[in-house]
Amino acid sequence: MMQKTRAFAEFETFYGLFRPLTPYGRARREKRTLFTSAAELKAEYDLTAAAAAFLGSAPHKADKFRFHLRNIPAPDLSPEALAAPAGLFLARKFLSNVRAAFALLPAAARAKFGAAWRSDGLLALLDKGGGGEAFHIADAYEPELADVRAGIAGRDRELARLREACHKLLRERRGLDFSDRDFLVIDEKTASGFSGAPEVFAEPFDGSRVTVKPVYGRDYMEAAAARDRLRAREQELETAVCRRLAAAVSAERAAMELYAEAVERLDVAFEKARLAAELKLERPLLRREPGAIRLTKARFLPLENRLKAAGLKYTPLTAVFTRRVNVLYGSNMGGKTVALKTLAFAQLLAQSGFFVPAASFETCVFATVAFIGGGELETAGGLSSFGLEMNDFAEAHAGLKSGSALLLMDEFARTTNSEEAAALLNAMLGDLAARDNACAFLATHFSGIDVKGAGRFKMRGFDTAAFNEYFSGKPACGLEEKLRMINRFMRYELAEGGSGDEARDAIKIAGILGVSRAIIRRAQELMEGK
């Protein structure tokens, strides 16, 4: 149900812009939470407002803050993961970026987001393992490590000296140059000259050549064996250090989990604040109890962007719905579906914890927001579009037993005959009007809907006078220009009052779109005769 409502509201076009920077924020994003508690939403809005205040007052610090957020990983805090240098690296990276991000926040914001830092000791311990971004099991963790590593370095120097001496000997005595190479491939005939030479090891390469490698001798083997022993001791010491550091990190696991929660709150709030600033979004006003829904200059962003790209005018929606059941009438292409989408869009944003694209948006919190319609696009389970709509309605209606619902119905029941459709709609809306926890909006063509207590609205529709004045004497034009003209002369404004009978611009629109004048004239005669 929610998926369908989101699709109707084109919610994903907005949600795609919501890009948290941390793994915690991204995990929260994937949940697509629809808040149904006004208190929780107020808390969300308060955090977004606090983030917006910081972004607005300290843009330079905000850039640094984002940098640190972007660098926060999600370390695995299990003992197994922390027992390896990679796990410790991530723990340190997490802590150092969390500390830096928290430090950039004003004290009031830290308190609001629960961003309380108290892991200086642990971070100082991990910082012994490196400067900047790098981390390693440093000598500072274990005095014996320094000795062992010095021993390995000494053996490496000795091995290099012995290797070089051997290479020099082979170069001078055998003409074999092993510079930059561990082995050489030479022909068998040349190799036969080295037969029995103790300083060269040979094995077949192919049918006529052999691979030769230097034999570095007993001193080299002993130095290498000594190095191997030191390396084994180094690994033991490194493992012990990893265990100690892992224990230190584990001891602070609770604090780190609190940091992760704070990071999630910060990341989500700052991303919401960024969107609010970039898209000019305002904080919604929520009512605890069902009441009026007020939209002032509300913008349906997906359409606004499309029209902007096409160079067409966009009219924001201003409306006050004081009743719980409302019927929206309007002509074809008159914008009643867009009005419904605008409301759905604003409501979904508000209940998802976002500010909304409107000068103001006053609404209530619903347990369910359900779109019913659009069945012609689906063929699920072999049901007709009518069947799907009825099924969706029944599901939403049943939901009213457990909580409030906002039902958005677009051209509901339009695929059945008008008489039965009107009867059904009257009965359904009448039922909804009688329930305190239901709020319903129906966009329809049908006349004959008369529900006691329902609000009636009409899209202002086509401005015939302005169109005639502009169009007189102008030549015929292409589809793009026709659409441009409809957009120019259609008044996408919602006025209170009206009925289906008054919302009839279909014949005018058909005329603009190129249906022949004779047909248009005959249609008008038939309407007048009726």
Add this chain to the structure above:
Amino acid sequence: MDFVKTLKDRTVFIVGSKKNAGKTTFLNYALSRLRGESRCAALSVGVDGEASDQVYGTAKPRVKAAPGDLLLCAETALRHADLHFEILNVYPYTTAIGRPVLVRALRPGRAEISGPENNEQLPEIIADMRRHGAGTVFIDGAADRITQASAGGKAAFVYVARIEPDNLDSACSSLKLIWDASRLPAAGRLREPVIRIDGALTPGKLPPRGEKGGTLVAEDLTKVFLSWQQWKELKCRFDVRFAAGPDLAAFIVNLYNISRADFEARLGDKALQSRIVYNPYEPAARTAAA
């Protein structure tokens, strides 16, 4: 000009004609030649890289690291590496052998290099290596990743071929095809109609036989999986161009049980022969390699 020196500060793909062609052996050679002149980094990806070795269980040659080298290794491989290192990054990608870890060697040692799990992650890792000071980045394997990683420019590739009597004809055809494809003009103004082929250019994706004229654009020359004959026929029908054009740095040819004279006689094409570097571990071939 010593061709290894021309690789300095570039992103270099080492691709091979087949498994065990000698790619990692060449990588070790190139690393030893460039150190001191350029900070080197290495990773290994692709269908002929780590996954195959995991499947077939063959020992994968380890990379010889010197202090300062940057290597991308799998978490599990680091446990067994003879390497003292510092960690520069741990990437949040999962592979069969653990997360990729970017390390800087702190003393000489050896390690098995690894890579990301998909193409999208490769440019990010290369960029991260450069951010940490890498000049020359070697990518062992990865014939199917060139397009993604060469988008930023400066990419080159070295084609390593293992040639034996059994594969002489097919190997010569492959070399000729890659050489011919590498000399095509850049995709500038294209003759209409333009046919674009995404992914591998295989016989099944070729336009129907009767169709000809216009331009056929493939992703890059390593995506061509045609025989020499099919390639020649294709060029007769269309202008063929590549969307991405990593430079061919050299062919490294490792001959097994076949003489250089016999190989060159079968190969023909003197210009192509001039771009071949024979086994750099073979002293007789040093004039060309060093």
